[in-house]
Amino acid sequence: MPSIQLKTPSASYEIVIASGLVKTLPARLKKLKAGKPFRTFLVTSPEIWGLWGKQVIAAFGKESPTVLFLPAGETHKRLRTLESLLEQMAAAGADRDALLVAFGGGVVGDVTGFLAAIYMRGVAYVQVPTTLLAQVDSSIGGKTGVNLAAGKNLVGSFHHPLAVLADTDLLNTLPAAELRAGLQESIKAGIIRDPKLFGYLENNADAVLGRDAKALTHVVAASVRVKADVVANDERESGLRMILNYGHTLGHAIEAATGYKQLLHGEAVGWGSIAATRLGLMRGMIGKDEADRIIRLILRYGPLRSFKATAARLVDLTSSDKKKRSGTLSFVLPAKIGEAVIVRDVTREEMLAVAEWTLELVREQGAAAKQKQKRK
Amino acid sequence: MPSIQLKTPSASYEIVIASGLVKTLPARLKKLKAGKPFRTFLVTSPEIWGLWGKQVIAAFGKESPTVLFLPAGETHKRLRTLESLLEQMAAAGADRDALLVAFGGGVVGDVTGFLAAIYMRGVAYVQVPTTLLAQVDSSIGGKTGVNLAAGKNLVGSFHHPLAVLADTDLLNTLPAAELRAGLQESIKAGIIRDPKLFGYLENNADAVLGRDAKALTHVVAASVRVKADVVANDERESGLRMILNYGHTLGHAIEAATGYKQLLHGEAVGWGSIAATRLGLMRGMIGKDEADRIIRLILRYGPLRSFKATAARLVDLTSSDKKKRSGTLSFVLPAKIGEAVIVRDVTREEMLAVAEWTLELVREQGAAAKQKQKRK
Incomplete structure (x- = not known):
C-alpha cells in the first residue's frame, strides 16, 4: 500500500493511502500512541457518521470512542462551533492524553486539527479524511483553523497530525x-x-x-x-x-x-x-x-x-x-x-x-x- | 538593567526589567523586528490605557499603533472576546507582518499571546506587562489562552513573545x-x-x-x-x-x-x-x-x-x-x-x-x- 513519510522541521509522520484502513483504525491508533494511555475522541459530521458510523463502531468493538458531531459545511467552520466542541471535550473529562480523530472532509479536518492544537494547549490527533479533497490536500501539511466573518482560514495553527490514514473505500460514498x-x-x-x-x-x-x-x-x-x-x-x-x-x-x-x-x-x-x-x-x-x-x-x-x-x-x-x-x-x-x-x-x-x-x-x-x- | 535570556528548544528571547522602558518602546520594537516591515497593534484594557495611554502615544510619536481594547477582568478571557479582537485586526487589514503588543496585566497578556498565536496561524508579539503578577509570572514562558465555561485556561497555545519588557514604572499605578x-x-x-x-x-x-x-x-x-x-x-x-x-x-x-x-x-x-x-x-x-x-x-x-x-x-x-x-x-x-x-x-x-x-x-x-x- 502506498505510504508517504512527511518530514518537516517540527514533525515526521506517515500518510497511508489504502483500502480497508477504517477496519484497522483502533490498532493503528494504539500503535501511533506507542503504548501510552489515551482516550479517543472522534469528530465527524452527522452525514458521514450516517454512512460509516456502524463500521467504525464495529472496528472499535468494546473500546468505543467518544463521538463529537460537527454540522457539515463551511458555515460551521467558526469559533462558536469550536467552543462548543471544546466544552464537550472538557465535560467528557478529556485531558492531555486525549487523542482526536478527524473523521470527515476538509471542514472536519481543519476544525478538529485546530481543536487538537488548542485544547489544553495541544493534544494529539489523527486525520482520517473521507473526501477526495481532504485526502489529496487539506488533511496534509498541518494547517488547521476556522473562518472569520472577515475571511476564510484567518484563524488557526500549524499543528501536524500523528498520521494521515486515507482509506480509499471512503470515496465510494462520495457524491x-x-x-x-x-x-x-x-x-x-x-x-x-x-x-x-x-x-x-x-x-x-x-x-x-x-x-x-x-x-x-x-x-x-x-x-x-x-x-x-x-x-x-x-x-x-x-x-x-x-x-x-x-x-x-x-x-x-x-x-x-x-x-x-x-x-x-x-x-x-x-x-x-x-x-x-x-x-x-x-x-x-x-x-x-x-x-x-x-x-x-x-x-x-x-x-x-x-x-x-x-x-x-x-x-x-x-x-x-x-x-x-x-x-x-x-x-x-x-x-x-x-x-x-x-x-x-x-x-x-x-x-x-x-x-x-x-x-x-x-x-x-x-x-x-x-x-x-x-x-x- | 537586569536582563534575562530565556532559551527554550523553540525560542530564545530577552526579558528586560527596568524603569523607563515604555519611553523607548518604539525603538525596542524596531530592533526586535530587525529592519523587517511591520505594523503595531497594541492590545490593552481601558483602565490601563487611561493611566498610561498618553505616555505610550507620546513615545510612538507620528507612528502611532492601532489600539485594540479588551475589557478588564477574567470574565472577558473568553473565545468571544478573542473573536472580536480577531475581526478587528482583519478589518484593520492586519497581515502576517502584524506585531502585537500586550500592554496590560495577565488577562491582556494571555489573550494577546493567544491572539498572536492564531491570527493567520501565528504573528509576532511582545509582552509589556503592567501588573506585578504579569511581570513575575504570566508574561513569561509562552503560555497563552482563554477560559472555557468548564474551567480556566483550558484553551490556548504555547507561543513565545519576541521579548518581555517589564517596566517597573508601571507598578506605580498598581492598586x-x-x-x-x-x-x-x-x-x-x-x-x-x-x-x-x-x-x-x-x-x-x-x-x-x-x-x-x-x-x-x-x-x-x-x-x-x-x-x-x-x-x-x-x-x-x-x-x-x-x-x-x-x-x-x-x-x-x-x-x-x-x-x-x-x-x-x-x-x-x-x-x-x-x-x-x-x-x-x-x-x-x-x-x-x-x-x-x-x-x-x-x-x-x-x-x-x-x-x-x-x-x-x-x-x-x-x-x-x-x-x-x-x-x-x-x-x-x-x-x-x-x-x-x-x-x-x-x-x-x-x-x-x-x-x-x-x-x-x-x-x-x-x-x-x-x-x-x-x-x-
Missing part, C-alpha cells in the same frame, strides 16, 4: 460532484509540480471519474506526494509552499463572492486555476498549447458550476485575501506543465482583464450546461 | 491589593526554587510593600529568573515545569468556587500555597519550622481576602483541574524552602483534611480583618 471537485486539487498538483500526474489525469479520465480503485489510489498517492514534498521543504509557508495556492487567489474570491455556499471549494479552485493559466498566457509565461491543455483538463473534470459576480468585486476580494503580505499581492502562475512560479507584481488592470475573461467562460459553460440539460 | 497578590507568585518562586529570594522577601517586606524601586526590581528580577530557568528546562510542561503550579491546584479550585470574581489570582494562590505547605507538613515532607516560616511569609504579604466554600466542593473542583493527567491528580509540595517535589498519590481524604484546615484559617483571618477594621 460525484465532490469527487470531481476534489480532483481539481490533483490537477493543480500536476500543473505545479508533477507533469506525469498531469498526463495520467489526461489519459485516464474515464477510469478516475468512474472510481476505478487502482486509478484513484494512483491519483491520490501522486497528489499527496506533491503536497508532502512541498510542505517538507517549506513547512511555514514562507516561500515554496505558496505554490500550493495555485488557483486559490481568485478561487477564494469566488467563494467569498458567492457566500461560500454556491460552489464547492474544488470548483472555485478550478475556476481560479483557469484564471491563473490565462494570466500566465497573457504575460507570455506559458505557451498557448500548454495553457490550452491545462484549461481543457480542468473542464474535462467538470462541469464546474457557474456563478454570478463582477470582475471588480472579485478583484477587490483578492486583495483582502490573507496571502497578501504587507500590501503586495502574490500570485502563483504556471511556467509550464509541472512548474509554477510566484510573481508579486500583478496589477489591478491585469487582474480585472483576467477576471472578465474568466467570467465570460463561466457564462459560456453555464449556458452550455443548461442546453445539455434541456436536450435530456 | 495595593494587586501588588500584594502579585508578590504571592514571588513568594512561590522562593519556596520552590530560590531560598535567597525567600529570605530577601522575609527581611525586606516593608521596602517591597512600600514599592521601593530597588527592592521591587530585585524581587521581580529574581522571580523572573526562577520562572525562566524552569521554563528553559521544560518548555512544554512535561515534568519540571509543573512545580510552577505550586499553590495553584487548590488556588484554581478556590477561584472556581468563588466565580473568579471575589479573590485576585495571587490571593487564591496564596491560600493554595498555604494548603500545599500544610499537606507537606502532614506528610512529614517538610519540617514544622520551615512550614511555619512559609505560612507566616504568605500572610505577611496579605491580607489575603477571605471567602466561603466547603471542603468537599474545593476537592471536587481540584479533580476537574487540567493539571490532572489520565485520572491521577498531581500535587506540588514543598520539601524545604527552595525545593518542591511533585507527588501523584494524594488521596481524597488528605485533600479534604487540608481543605478543612485551610478554610478554618480563612475564617480566622477573615474575623481578624473585621476586628481590625472595627478598631479603626
Whole structure:
C-alpha cells in the first residue's frame, strides 16, 4: 500500500493511502500512541457518521470512542462551533492524553486539527479524511483553523497530525460532484509540480471519474506526494509552499463572492486555476498549447458550476485575501506543465482583464450546461 | 538593567526589567523586528490605557499603533472576546507582518499571546506587562489562552513573545491589593526554587510593600529568573515545569468556587500555597519550622481576602483541574524552602483534611480583618 513519510522541521509522520484502513483504525491508533494511555475522541459530521458510523463502531468493538458531531459545511467552520466542541471535550473529562480523530472532509479536518492544537494547549490527533479533497490536500501539511466573518482560514495553527490514514473505500460514498471537485486539487498538483500526474489525469479520465480503485489510489498517492514534498521543504509557508495556492487567489474570491455556499471549494479552485493559466498566457509565461491543455483538463473534470459576480468585486476580494503580505499581492502562475512560479507584481488592470475573461467562460459553460440539460 | 535570556528548544528571547522602558518602546520594537516591515497593534484594557495611554502615544510619536481594547477582568478571557479582537485586526487589514503588543496585566497578556498565536496561524508579539503578577509570572514562558465555561485556561497555545519588557514604572499605578497578590507568585518562586529570594522577601517586606524601586526590581528580577530557568528546562510542561503550579491546584479550585470574581489570582494562590505547605507538613515532607516560616511569609504579604466554600466542593473542583493527567491528580509540595517535589498519590481524604484546615484559617483571618477594621 502506498505510504508517504512527511518530514518537516517540527514533525515526521506517515500518510497511508489504502483500502480497508477504517477496519484497522483502533490498532493503528494504539500503535501511533506507542503504548501510552489515551482516550479517543472522534469528530465527524452527522452525514458521514450516517454512512460509516456502524463500521467504525464495529472496528472499535468494546473500546468505543467518544463521538463529537460537527454540522457539515463551511458555515460551521467558526469559533462558536469550536467552543462548543471544546466544552464537550472538557465535560467528557478529556485531558492531555486525549487523542482526536478527524473523521470527515476538509471542514472536519481543519476544525478538529485546530481543536487538537488548542485544547489544553495541544493534544494529539489523527486525520482520517473521507473526501477526495481532504485526502489529496487539506488533511496534509498541518494547517488547521476556522473562518472569520472577515475571511476564510484567518484563524488557526500549524499543528501536524500523528498520521494521515486515507482509506480509499471512503470515496465510494462520495457524491460525484465532490469527487470531481476534489480532483481539481490533483490537477493543480500536476500543473505545479508533477507533469506525469498531469498526463495520467489526461489519459485516464474515464477510469478516475468512474472510481476505478487502482486509478484513484494512483491519483491520490501522486497528489499527496506533491503536497508532502512541498510542505517538507517549506513547512511555514514562507516561500515554496505558496505554490500550493495555485488557483486559490481568485478561487477564494469566488467563494467569498458567492457566500461560500454556491460552489464547492474544488470548483472555485478550478475556476481560479483557469484564471491563473490565462494570466500566465497573457504575460507570455506559458505557451498557448500548454495553457490550452491545462484549461481543457480542468473542464474535462467538470462541469464546474457557474456563478454570478463582477470582475471588480472579485478583484477587490483578492486583495483582502490573507496571502497578501504587507500590501503586495502574490500570485502563483504556471511556467509550464509541472512548474509554477510566484510573481508579486500583478496589477489591478491585469487582474480585472483576467477576471472578465474568466467570467465570460463561466457564462459560456453555464449556458452550455443548461442546453445539455434541456436536450435530456 | 537586569536582563534575562530565556532559551527554550523553540525560542530564545530577552526579558528586560527596568524603569523607563515604555519611553523607548518604539525603538525596542524596531530592533526586535530587525529592519523587517511591520505594523503595531497594541492590545490593552481601558483602565490601563487611561493611566498610561498618553505616555505610550507620546513615545510612538507620528507612528502611532492601532489600539485594540479588551475589557478588564477574567470574565472577558473568553473565545468571544478573542473573536472580536480577531475581526478587528482583519478589518484593520492586519497581515502576517502584524506585531502585537500586550500592554496590560495577565488577562491582556494571555489573550494577546493567544491572539498572536492564531491570527493567520501565528504573528509576532511582545509582552509589556503592567501588573506585578504579569511581570513575575504570566508574561513569561509562552503560555497563552482563554477560559472555557468548564474551567480556566483550558484553551490556548504555547507561543513565545519576541521579548518581555517589564517596566517597573508601571507598578506605580498598581492598586495595593494587586501588588500584594502579585508578590504571592514571588513568594512561590522562593519556596520552590530560590531560598535567597525567600529570605530577601522575609527581611525586606516593608521596602517591597512600600514599592521601593530597588527592592521591587530585585524581587521581580529574581522571580523572573526562577520562572525562566524552569521554563528553559521544560518548555512544554512535561515534568519540571509543573512545580510552577505550586499553590495553584487548590488556588484554581478556590477561584472556581468563588466565580473568579471575589479573590485576585495571587490571593487564591496564596491560600493554595498555604494548603500545599500544610499537606507537606502532614506528610512529614517538610519540617514544622520551615512550614511555619512559609505560612507566616504568605500572610505577611496579605491580607489575603477571605471567602466561603466547603471542603468537599474545593476537592471536587481540584479533580476537574487540567493539571490532572489520565485520572491521577498531581500535587506540588514543598520539601524545604527552595525545593518542591511533585507527588501523584494524594488521596481524597488528605485533600479534604487540608481543605478543612485551610478554610478554618480563612475564617480566622477573615474575623481578624473585621476586628481590625472595627478598631479603626
